[in-house]
Amino acid sequence: MGHAHSNSGPAGHAGHAVQPLVGHLVAPWILFATGTALIILTMVTVAMRYVDLGEANLFIALAIAGVKATLVSLFFMHLRWDRPFNQLMFLGGIVFVVLMMAFCLMDTGQYRGAQFTGNPVDVQAVLDRDAPNAPIAAKKSPDLP
Amino acid sequence: MSAHASHGDHHGTQGHDDHGHGGGHGHHNAEYPFLAHHFETPAQQFDSAKLGMWLFLVTEVLFFGALFVGYAVLRSRFPDVFKYASAYLDTTMGAINTGVLILSSLTMAMGVYCAQTGRKTALIVCLWLTMAGAAGFMVIKYFEYTHKFHVHLVWGEGFYKPVTDDGGLQRAELSSTAVVPLTPAQTTMSSGAVSAQQAATPSFVQLPAGELTAIAPPAQGPAGMAPEVIDAKAAEHAADPSTHGHEALHLQDASMPPNTHLFFAIYYAMTGLHGIHVLIGMGVIGWLIVRASRGDFGPKYYTPVDLVGLYWHIVDLVWIFLFPLFYLID
Numbered sequence: 222m223g224h225a226h227s228n229s230g231p232a233g234h235a236g237h238a239v240q241p242l243v244g245h246l247v248a249p250w251i252l253f254a255t256g257t258a259l260i261i262l263t264m265v266t267v268a269m270r271y272v273d274l275g276e277a278n279l280f281i282a283l284a285i286a287g288v289k290a291t292l293v294s295l296f297f298m299h300l301r302w303d304r305p306f307n308q309l310m311f312l313g314g315i316v317f318v319v320l321m322m323a324f325c326l327m328d329t330g331q332y333r334g335a336q337f338t339g340n341p342v343d344v345q346a347v348l349d350r351d352a353p354n355a356p357i358a359a360k361k362s363p364d365l366p
Numbered sequence: 367m368s369a370h371a372s373h374g375d376h377h378g379t380q381g382h383d384d385h386g387h388g389g390g391h392g393h394h395n396a397e398y399p400f401l402a403h404h405f406e407t408p409a410q411q412f413d414s415a416k417l418g419m420w421l422f423l424v425t426e427v428l429f430f431g432a433l434f435v436g437y438a439v440l441r442s443r444f445p446d447v448f449k450y451a452s453a454y455l456d457t458t459m460g461a462i463n464t465g466v467l468i469l470s471s472l473t474m475a476m477g478v479y480c481a482q483t484g485r486k487t488a489l490i491v492c493l494w495l496t497m498a499g500a501a502g503f504m505v506i507k508y509f510e511y512t513h514k515f516h517v518h519l520v521w522g523e524g525f526y527k528p529v530t531d532d533g534g535l536q537r538a539e540l541s542s543t544a545v546v547p548l549t550p551a552q553t554t555m556s557s558g559a560v561s562a563q564q565a566a567t568p569s570f571v572q573l574p575a576g577e578l579t580a581i582a583p584p585a586q587g588p589a590g591m592a593p594e595v596i597d598a599k600a601a602e603h604a605a606d607p608s609t610h611g612h613e614a615l616h617l618q619d620a621s622m623p624p625n626t627h628l629f630f631a632i633y634y635a636m637t638g639l640h641g642i643h644v645l646i647g648m649g650v651i652g653w654l655i656v657r658a659s660r661g662d663f664g665p666k667y668y669t670p671v672d673l674v675g676l677y678w679h680i681v682d683l684v685w686i687f688l689f690p691l692f693y694l695i696d
Contacts, residue, residue: 241482242666243412249479256472263464263689267457270694282690289686297475297679299672304413307420314424318431325435329442339624356620357526 245302255296262289400667412669419673423680430684433636437691440632444625451629452695454519454616456510460693463506464685470499471682477654478675481668486661489671493655496678500648507641514630518614521634525627526617633692640688643681650674 240246266285269278295301300308340348340357348358395401398408405411441448477492518524616622654674657663663671 239483239665241668243409244416244482244668244672246482247475247479249476252472252475252479255475256468259468259471259686260465263461263468266690266694267461270457270696273696278696282694283687286687286690290683293471293679293683293686297471297682298676299478303416303420307416310420310424311427314427314431318427318434321431322435322438325439326442329439332443356618356622 245299247296247299247302251296255292258292259289262292398666400662400669408666415669415673419676423676426680430636430639433632433639434687437632437636440628444623444628446623447626447629449696450621450623451626451633452692454514455633455693457693459506459510460689463503464689466499466502466506467682467685470496470503471679473499474651474675474678478668478671481658481663481671482665484664486658486663489663490655490658493651493658497648497651497655500644500651503644504641504648507637507644517616519616519630521627521631525630527614636688637692640681640684643684647674647678647681650677 262285266282269281269285272278274281294311300311339345345358348355352358395403401408401411405414473492473495477489477496480486480489480492514520518527616626651674654671657670
């Protein structure tokens, strides 16, 4: 009953389409351009797998993922045109995750090396006796007698 | 602002006049039937809904964020494990799934556009395409998961259990039920196949005929496993050449670093939680399809499409990080 909205048919090209009562209308070409950029960046990040830059690989992959996430949130999620408070909240959530990660990793960096490598002693005893040729049996701890 | 000023203000900023308010403060608003009685204007209702949705999305970011922190801690502690185990994931399937999710995000964003501009049929098509993307993602995920389950690329203890070529998990679990405490008398038995099987199999353990002989010897004796049982299984295994096709190849790989199961633990935790989100997304997109078919959405009211869209994009966003972190390590 009373729904008047579906009588407004498609009006002209994208830029001059029917305007919604609330919110922001993002033109289809922006959405398609974003989608294309995301697919291309996915291909780049897969290709990067075959380039060995050591430690840098991880950070390049994360940077590409960060760019993709920015594109998704700005254009697909309309965050570019959203209220500043919503932008602030979302950014704040991410900042706190990064903060938690940073502090946890600082702590992880201070762990001592593993004291016990290889199989547990009792497991190793069984393996030595019963499965000396199994590859996993070879994982003796160098630290232990 | 005083109470009687509110009517005149209602839609001033929206450029609408106030004709719909003839009925006063009843529950039903003739001009905006979707407007809940506790909101003054559609804009206020829309902004409140969006604020709530963004708050929820922040909790989602923190929810997944905790797992990302767990990932970071594990990876920094066991870099070799991540380098080694990532090779067991199928990059092609992961890349296809990334593309599928990106495209479904695009169709979802287009769906919001169609709802905003009153294109009902196009909106329904977009929602179905998004649904298809979600289903495609889950199908690919299903193939990935089942394959890994079959070769025991799982979390925890199961990772170190042997598997035979046709029995899969059930066979391996059967072998663990055959491991029972031995009585002193039994420990003196010889290691011949038949007598050892009898020794390791008390009368109260019911074994299907022929099943036990198909069990491969465990590559690793778990702590507490009776050596005599391993003897018995090894003897049976040696006696039966048809059981040499292992699938759990990681157990035979001497280069496998210790604690490799940790990679699969965090892999299943993160992709599993993400998969649950995809399933929930399919549910709410289905709900949108029903409502869109009923003609609920248009330029005046499309909030549910917008909010589900936001949810769907954050699911995509999480996967954008999961993909390189799990599938693309060296």
